[in-house]
Amino acid sequence: MVYSVAMNRSPRKEREWKEREARILEVARRLLREHGYLGLKMDEIASEMEYSKGTIYQHFSSKEDVIMELAVQTIEKRLELMARASEYRGRPRERVAALGVAVELFVRRFPDYFRVEQIIRADSIRDKTAPERQERLISCELRCMGIVTGIVRDGIATGDLTLPEFLTPEQLTFGMWSLSFGGSSIITTGHLGELGVEKPFEAIINNIQMLLDGLNWKPLSHEMDYPKTMERIAEELYSDLLADVPSF
Amino acid sequence: MVYSVAMNRSPRKEREWKEREARILEVARRLLREHGYLGLKMDEIASEMEYSKGTIYQHFSSKEDVIMELAVQTIEKRLELMARASEYRGRPRERVAALGVAVELFVRRFPDYFRVEQIIRADSIRDKTAPERQERLISCELRCMGIVTGIVRDGIATGDLTLPEFLTPEQLTFGMWSLSFGGSSIITTGHLGELGVEKPFEAIINNIQMLLDGLNWKPLSHEMDYPKTMERIAEELYSDLLADVPSF
DNA sequence: TCAGTTTTTGACAATCCGTCATTTCCCAGA
DNA sequence: TCTGGGAAATGACGGATTGTCAAAAACTGA
Structure with missing residues (x-):
C-alpha cells in the first residue's frame, strides 16, 4: 500500500476502495486455493478483476x-x-x-x-x-x-x-x-x-x-x-x- | 536429475558424484536456513559451490x-x-x-x-x-x-x-x-x-x-x-x- | 468547459528458474 | 606422448513473474 493513509478521499471513493480491496482478497484466496502459493500470480489477480497490476500494488506492497x-x-x-x-x-x-x-x-x-x-x-x-x-x-x-x-x-x-x-x-x-x-x-x-x-x-x-x-x-x-x-x-x-x- | 541412473561411471566418479550431491544439499540447507524458502536461489547454490547451475540440475530436476x-x-x-x-x-x-x-x-x-x-x-x-x-x-x-x-x-x-x-x-x-x-x-x-x-x-x-x-x-x-x-x-x-x- | 488533482495503466527493469548448444575435461588406446 | 570420442560442465538464453514509474486517463470543482 503506497500512501492510502495520507490521502483524503470522498466517502464514495472510500467505499469503492474498500470494496475493491475486498474483491482483491476474494480473488486472491480463490487463486491460492486453486493453484497454491507458488501458483498465485499478481498478474492473474489483476486480469481476473479486470484491473491492472499497478492498481493491486496500491493496496498491497507485495x-x-x-x-x-x-x-x-x-x-x-x-x-x-x-x-x-x-x-x-x-x-x-x-x-x-x-x-x-x-x-x-x-x-x-x-x-x-x-x-x-x-x-x-x-x-x-x-x-x-x-x-x-x-x-x-x-x-x-x-x-x-x-x-x-x-x-x-x-x-x-x-x-x-x-x-x-x-x-x-x-x-x-x-x-x-x-x-x-x-x-x-x-x-x-x-x-x-x-x-x-x-x-x-x-x-x-x-x-x-x-x-x-x-x-x-x-x-x-x-x-x-x-x-x-x-x-x-x-x-x-x-x-x-x-x-x-x-x-x- | 537428468539421467544419472542410466549412466555407467567408474567407482571414483561415482564417489565424486555422491560427494557433490551431499555438498549441494549442505549448501542448500545453509542457504535455506539463512534466507528462507524464497531466498534460496539455484544460482547462489552453484556459485557457493563454485560450480555452474547446469551441474546442479544434473542432480536435481528443480x-x-x-x-x-x-x-x-x-x-x-x-x-x-x-x-x-x-x-x-x-x-x-x-x-x-x-x-x-x-x-x-x-x-x-x-x-x-x-x-x-x-x-x-x-x-x-x-x-x-x-x-x-x-x-x-x-x-x-x-x-x-x-x-x-x-x-x-x-x-x-x-x-x-x-x-x-x-x-x-x-x-x-x-x-x-x-x-x-x-x-x-x-x-x-x-x-x-x-x-x-x-x-x-x-x-x-x-x-x-x-x-x-x-x-x-x-x-x-x-x-x-x-x-x-x-x-x-x-x-x-x-x-x-x-x-x-x-x-x- | 477547463485546469488541477487523483487514479489507472501497462511498458519496463530486475530477478530467477530451467534448458541446451557449446566447450571443456577425461581417459583409453595407439 | 598424442589423439579421438564420449562424458561432464558451462553460462548464455528464453520464459515467467515481481515490483516500479512515467505517462495517460478519469475525475473534480469551479
Missing part, C-alpha cells in the same frame, strides 16, 4: 502482503467462530468441547483459510509485509489464546479443574492449540489413509478429551456424553455453516 | 526437488533418533518418554531440518518433485509412525495400557505426533513469549504426559519420576548431541 492480509482474515474468521463457542452456556469443559467444534468446523468449512495459516507459519513471509498487518495478526492470536485461557481459568475457578503445578493455563492452551493445529496440518497435507489413521478429525477431538481427562477436568469424558453435547452445540451455534461441511 | 531431498534427509535423521529411543530398555511408557526426548532434541538440535519439514507440509511442493523422492518420504514417515505405534501396542500387550474403544493405536500415535509437530511449528515461527507461554518444550512434554495419564497408561506420571528418566535417557542415548543444544 504478494506476501496480500497473503498476510488473507492470514489476518483467517484468524479473524476463526476468532469469530471461537467467540460464539465461548458464549455457550454450560460447564467450562463443555465450553472447551464447543471450542473443539468451532475449530474443527473452521478447518473443514474453510480449508483454504486454514491453508493460508499454514503458509504464514511455514516460511518467513512475515518480514516482507507491512508491520501494521503483523501487529493485527498477533493481536488476533492473542485474543484467540485469551478465549481458551479464559475458559481454562473458569474451570479452575469453579473447581472443576485443578492444574498440576507444572502446567500453567497458558501451557494447557498451548497444548490444545498444538494438537489442533498440528493435527489439521497433517490432515490437510498428508496421505493419512495410507498411514492407517482413520477418522483423523475425531482422533483430534478424542485425544484432547483424553488430555483433559488426564488433568481430571470434571466432568470426565465417561461421566458425560460429550459427542452428543458437541452435536447439539454444532446445531445450536453453527447451523448456518453445517450444510456446507461434508459429512458433519 | 528447486523443489532439492527441498524435497532435504525433507527426506530430515525425516531420516529423525527416524535415526527415534530408532535409538525405541531400543531403550524399559516399560513401554518409558520408551514413549524416550521418544519425547528424541523428538525434542531433534527440533532443538537441528532447527533447520525441522524447518524444511514445515515447508514441505505447508505448500504443494510435492507435485513438482521426482516421484521416487516422494515415495522415500512416505516410506520414512511410515517407519516413524511404525515405531510409535509399535510401542503403543507393546503397552497394550504388557497390560500397562488399555485403549478405549474409540481410539486406535494409530489414532493415539497421530495425537502425539500432532501435539509434537504442531507445538514445534508454533514455537519455531511464533512469538510465544508475548502470548504468555513459558517453557513451550516442557509444555509439549507435559501435555503428552497428561494425555497418557488420561488413558491410564501405567505407570502414571505421578507414579514415576519421568523428568528424571528423560534426563537419564538423554545422557544415555544422545550424549553426542547434547553439547550443541542450548540449555538442555
Whole structure:
C-alpha cells in the first residue's frame, strides 16, 4: 500500500476502495486455493478483476502482503467462530468441547483459510509485509489464546479443574492449540489413509478429551456424553455453516 | 536429475558424484536456513559451490526437488533418533518418554531440518518433485509412525495400557505426533513469549504426559519420576548431541 | 468547459528458474 | 606422448513473474 493513509478521499471513493480491496482478497484466496502459493500470480489477480497490476500494488506492497492480509482474515474468521463457542452456556469443559467444534468446523468449512495459516507459519513471509498487518495478526492470536485461557481459568475457578503445578493455563492452551493445529496440518497435507489413521478429525477431538481427562477436568469424558453435547452445540451455534461441511 | 541412473561411471566418479550431491544439499540447507524458502536461489547454490547451475540440475530436476531431498534427509535423521529411543530398555511408557526426548532434541538440535519439514507440509511442493523422492518420504514417515505405534501396542500387550474403544493405536500415535509437530511449528515461527507461554518444550512434554495419564497408561506420571528418566535417557542415548543444544 | 488533482495503466527493469548448444575435461588406446 | 570420442560442465538464453514509474486517463470543482 503506497500512501492510502495520507490521502483524503470522498466517502464514495472510500467505499469503492474498500470494496475493491475486498474483491482483491476474494480473488486472491480463490487463486491460492486453486493453484497454491507458488501458483498465485499478481498478474492473474489483476486480469481476473479486470484491473491492472499497478492498481493491486496500491493496496498491497507485495504478494506476501496480500497473503498476510488473507492470514489476518483467517484468524479473524476463526476468532469469530471461537467467540460464539465461548458464549455457550454450560460447564467450562463443555465450553472447551464447543471450542473443539468451532475449530474443527473452521478447518473443514474453510480449508483454504486454514491453508493460508499454514503458509504464514511455514516460511518467513512475515518480514516482507507491512508491520501494521503483523501487529493485527498477533493481536488476533492473542485474543484467540485469551478465549481458551479464559475458559481454562473458569474451570479452575469453579473447581472443576485443578492444574498440576507444572502446567500453567497458558501451557494447557498451548497444548490444545498444538494438537489442533498440528493435527489439521497433517490432515490437510498428508496421505493419512495410507498411514492407517482413520477418522483423523475425531482422533483430534478424542485425544484432547483424553488430555483433559488426564488433568481430571470434571466432568470426565465417561461421566458425560460429550459427542452428543458437541452435536447439539454444532446445531445450536453453527447451523448456518453445517450444510456446507461434508459429512458433519 | 537428468539421467544419472542410466549412466555407467567408474567407482571414483561415482564417489565424486555422491560427494557433490551431499555438498549441494549442505549448501542448500545453509542457504535455506539463512534466507528462507524464497531466498534460496539455484544460482547462489552453484556459485557457493563454485560450480555452474547446469551441474546442479544434473542432480536435481528443480528447486523443489532439492527441498524435497532435504525433507527426506530430515525425516531420516529423525527416524535415526527415534530408532535409538525405541531400543531403550524399559516399560513401554518409558520408551514413549524416550521418544519425547528424541523428538525434542531433534527440533532443538537441528532447527533447520525441522524447518524444511514445515515447508514441505505447508505448500504443494510435492507435485513438482521426482516421484521416487516422494515415495522415500512416505516410506520414512511410515517407519516413524511404525515405531510409535509399535510401542503403543507393546503397552497394550504388557497390560500397562488399555485403549478405549474409540481410539486406535494409530489414532493415539497421530495425537502425539500432532501435539509434537504442531507445538514445534508454533514455537519455531511464533512469538510465544508475548502470548504468555513459558517453557513451550516442557509444555509439549507435559501435555503428552497428561494425555497418557488420561488413558491410564501405567505407570502414571505421578507414579514415576519421568523428568528424571528423560534426563537419564538423554545422557544415555544422545550424549553426542547434547553439547550443541542450548540449555538442555 | 477547463485546469488541477487523483487514479489507472501497462511498458519496463530486475530477478530467477530451467534448458541446451557449446566447450571443456577425461581417459583409453595407439 | 598424442589423439579421438564420449562424458561432464558451462553460462548464455528464453520464459515467467515481481515490483516500479512515467505517462495517460478519469475525475473534480469551479
